Amino acid sequence: MPSGSSDTLPQLVLEVDEATERFAGDAPDLSSPTHHHNCEHSEGSAATLAHEHDDDPQSAAHHSETEHTKKLDQPEDPNRVGWLPDDPENPKSWSSSYRWFLTIFCGLLTINATFASSAPSSGTEAIVKHFDVSLEAATLVTSLFLFGYVAGPLIWAPLSELIGRRPVFIGTMTAYTLFQLGQALPQTNFTTLLVIRFLSGLCASAPLTNCGGLIADIWEPYRRSNAISLFTAAAFIGPVLGPIVASFVTESYLGFRWIFWIMMILGGTFLVFIIFCLPETYAPVLLARRAKRRRAAENRSELYADHERADFSVSGILQRTILRPFKMLASEPILVLVTIYTSIVYGLLYALFEAFPIIWGDLRGFTNTQVGLLFIGVGIGTTIGAFVSIFLQRPLKELVPKWHGHPPCEIHLRAAMLAGPFLIIGVFWLGWTGAYPTVPWYVPALSTVCLGASFTLVFISSQAYLIDVYLMYSASALAANTICRSSLGAAFPLFTRQMFNGLGVQWAATLIGGVSLLISPSPFIFYKYGARIRMRSKFAPSLDVQMKARVEAEERGRKIGGSNEPEKVV
Structure with a gap:
């Protein structure tokens, strides 16, 4: 673990913050395995901090402190291109209104991507009849899309780190829109449909990955909580809207193919807005462009940006995106339990798409459209959860200056x-x-509000916790979390209907509830013992634990009339 005196600790915090901004600053579903690099401070070693210590994570923060000590004795490299104070080209210096516009737009992109994951579930019976396949085979239309979520972040995140956010947004949305056309055409057979669904999920995962990175690009960590809540709520609103809209389409004269036509229209519309309204926000790429312009304008070949010297070798990318997440998953108890918890929640969300038709369709005789409307309860709960999360995060603003960030x-x-x-x-x-048709339909329907709120709260909480625990390594932690939860989310629809039909609705729910009960104490355990566990971790810098002595000293100073005031976070 990093160590240092009270004098060197603030500098260590600064250096790790810089690395965090590059590798660990994304949102709760945020699932991006790559983040931007904050160039507002001295950032020489931080730019490559996580790369240089892949084999020895424990030394990363200590190395950061050592490098900063060296830089105190050396002048700033005049050839290195960085941000100026209040630089208008720095995304974090853009107006709050414009940054909120981009945040809301990212939320809409996320809704569009997740809407596509669940919408075909309302057309499952129509797909069975049209293609003459089994119900289990038809369920693959949803599951294979989610398996695309598993593979996508490992491709789009490092690619956005290499070429920037905007080209990845444009390229993947273009491909996604064309894939919807392939699903909508009547000539498409069932096998082709399944292949295209996987490829669509692969492309749809790009907004989930890059929108989280974009939010990290434009918001400072201590101002990011509301944006994270909005982004997470959007990630749950999309799957909820899918069955609602698709059920009306499927039962109309349009037929299930129009589900894919609607997704193509939405994809094309968002593509136009991306091209004309979405700028590049990834700071390292922006600084590399500035360095290139200055070299040409000033005829100074020695000018450079950190991004131009970063390690983008195949081995370096594989280490960050594939190897390290699984290393952490094998050795970090916090990551393991949080991942199990979020995976169960994510799987339960997609299990509802198969359970609702049984509970209200088979047992109560609801039509497909009426079953779809019941997802409104989940959407209401999701919205409530987002607002509750914002309320719970309000005390954090007071603690940030006290704990020096x-x-x-x-x-x-x-x-x-x-x-x-x-x-x-x-x-x-x-x-x-x-499970009992004699119980009025609205009684179980009210439970969906409770479920929707808990889904959102668990996700916002767990994603924020992983980011703060692992800092510059949280990208890898979130990647591991994303792979596991997307895999379980894809698997749940494959056996949910059989489980509910075989065990009965009440006992199938009891099984899921029992597993949830077993894992539910983990937040309470980590709340009490998390700091001790983190101190034994090779990947968790535990800066708050090291800051604790300083905070307690300042508290004692204020009690006896001292002048030690907490530093303002700017």
Whole structure:
């Protein structure tokens, strides 16, 4: 673990913050394995901090401190291109209104991408009849799309680190739109449909990956919480809207093919907006462009940007995007339990798409459209969860200056601690009231509000916690989390219907609720013992633990009338 005196600790914090801005600054579903590099401070060693210490993660922060000490004795490299104070080209210096426009646009892109994952689930029966396939085979239309979510982040995130966010947005949205055309055409057979669905999911994962990175590009860490809440809510609103819209389309004269036509129209519309409204926000690429312009204008070949000297070799990219996430998953108990928890929640969300038709369609005789409308309850719960999360994060603003930018990571777990019991209650409520047709339909429907709120709270809480725990390595932690939860989300629809039909609605829900009950204490355990666990980790810098002595000293100073005031975060 890094070590240092109270004098060197603030500099260590600064250096690790810079590395965090590059490798660990993204949002809760945020699933991007790559982040931007903050060039507003001295950043020589931080730019390659996570690359240079892949084999010895424990020494990364210590190396950062050593390098900064060296730089104190050496002048700033005059040939290195960086941001100026309040630089208008720095995305973090853009107006708040424009940054919120980009944040909301990212939310809409996320809704579009996740809408496509669940929309065909309302057309499952129509797909079975049209292609003359089994119900299990038709379920692959949803599952293979989600398997595209597993592979996509490993491609688009390092590519956006290499060439920037904007080209990846444009390229993937173009391909995504064309793939929808392939699904909509009547000539497409079932095998081709499945292949295209996987490729569509592969492309649709780019907004999930890059929107989180874009939010990290434009917002400072201590101002990012509301944007993260909006982004996470969007990631759940999309899957909820899918069955609602698709159920109306499927039962109309248009037929299930128009689900894909609608997705193509939406994809084309968003592509136009991306081309004309979405700028490049990835700071290292912007600085590399500035360096290139200055070299040409000033005829100074020695000018450079850090991005131009970064390690983009195949081995370096593989280490960051594939090897390190699995190394962490094999050795980090915090990451393992948080990943299990979020994977269960994500799988449960997609299990609902198969369970709702059984509970309200088979048992109560609801039409496909009526079943789709019941997802409104999940959407309402998701929205409530986002607002509750914002409320729970308000005390964090007061703690940031007190802890000099690094309050205890476990504060983020309060939302998950609140959500855990509601998740369990919601699952049992849905199962044991939904199993009996004599129970009014609205009684199990109300449970979906409870489930939707808990989904959002668990995700926002867990993603924020992983980011703060692993800092410059949180990109790898989030990548591991994304791979596991997307895999489980893809697997759940494949056996949900069989499980509910075989065990019965109430006992299938009891099984899911029992697993949720077993894992639900993990936020409480980490809230109490998380700091001790992090101190034994090779990947968690635990800056808040090291900052604790300084904070306590300042508290004692203020009590006896001293002048030690917490530094303002600017």
